[in-house]
Amino acid sequence: MIKVNAPYITEDEINAVIKVLRSGQLAHGPIVEEFERKFSNYLGVPYTIAVSNGTVALYLALKALGIGNDEEVIVPDFTFIATASMVVAAGAKPVLTDINPRTYTIDPNDVRKRISSRTRAIIVVHLYGHPAKMDELADIAKDNNLYLIEDCAQAHGTEFRGIKVGVFGDVSAFSFYATKNLTMGEGGAVVTKNREIAEKVKLLRNHGQVSRYYHEVVGWNFRLTSIQAAIGIQQLRKLDKMNSIRRKIAKIYLGGLQDVDDIILPVEMPWAKHVYHQFTIWVKEANYRNKLMEYLKSKGIQTSIHYPRPLHLQPALSKFSLGSSEYPNSLEASRHVLSLPMHPGLTESDVHYVIESIKNFFKK
Ligand SMILES: Cc1ncc(COP(=O)(O)O)c(C=O)c1O
Secondary structure (H helix, E strand, O other), X not given: XXXXXXXOOOHHHHHHHHHHHHHOOOOOOHHHHHHHHHHHHHHOOOEEEEEOOHHHHHHHHHHHOOOOOOOEEXXXXXXXXXXXXXXXXXXXXXXXXXXXXXXXXXXXXXXXXXXXXXXXXXEEEOHHHOOOOHHHHHHHHHHOOOEEEEEOOOOOOOEEOOEXXXXXXXXXXEEXXXXXXXXXXXXXEEEEOOHHHHHHHHHHHEOOEEEXXXXXXXXXXXXXXXXXXXXXXXXXXXXXXXXXXXXXXHHHHHHHHOOOOOEEOOOOXXXXXXXXXXXXXXXXXXXXXXXXXXXXXXXOEOOEOOOOOOHHHOHHHHHHOOOHHHOHHHHHHHHHEEEEOOOOOOOHXXXXXXXXXXXXXXXX
């Protein structure tokens, strides 16, 4: 079976984990701080606070900004649920917003429409590894005195006009889940240029503890382990290489599938560097999407749908829906998208086999 995604783990990660296990320091320790320093250097941002996963990274970002009290946060309707559910967890209200159907990222024009006197922040998601339109979104945030939060869970190394995402917002959240471009199995990070926000996140990550068993505020245990950080350090060393393999695979897909009229291929806008966390195609005839998925499965090719349900149709968030007619692009995307195998372990012949199989499906 050709997997839709898979972690890229070598002896480097295995040896690093063994070293930590032998060290006796398994929980938070100097290796976590080493990862934080190196990740900050990679992005070009002063503060990285490593946490347990991307979900709590979003939660802590909102908490550190003091967002709650039924205030409103603008979020895309087409993303993984954590982007919006953490707004609810923080005590605020997610205002679901439509996407641009070409980049699958939040539509700045729709953002403008959703701003009210209660709006405090905009969360942008660099979905699939393609950046959102950061200049326009940053202007909107500035003009309306809103915080800008970046959900970079799928965008390690993604660039907007030559600058890595994660540095545009007041605060950003990364995930290092098993399938991400940089993985630790589970893991996350909050990234910020702002020292005060960094201090708050650090405090909240570890029970509000300022010195041993002295707790200034109520917090949580959202720490990362040294085992995870050791994997992360090794992954970070080869992140650019892994991303360039993803981009090479994307190039083969784009070349091989360009004449297939039944699908729309992912775009890389002129201002973007896409890191292809997912290589997601749009099947023009919605009825064929699931059939293509089944056909590829019968050929030993795993695919996935990111995402089969927009957030406004999720039972958990339905009370925040303004009705499907408010999110036409998000709704359509959920019916048409299909993610093809994309990870650095794929061989060129795997990719050509996927291309040929898709062509065969549409020939029939
Ligand atoms: C866009 C987006 N936001 C947030 C998350 C949450 O990250 P995690 O799974 O590490 O909690 C994910 C990952 O699954 C994601 O894809």
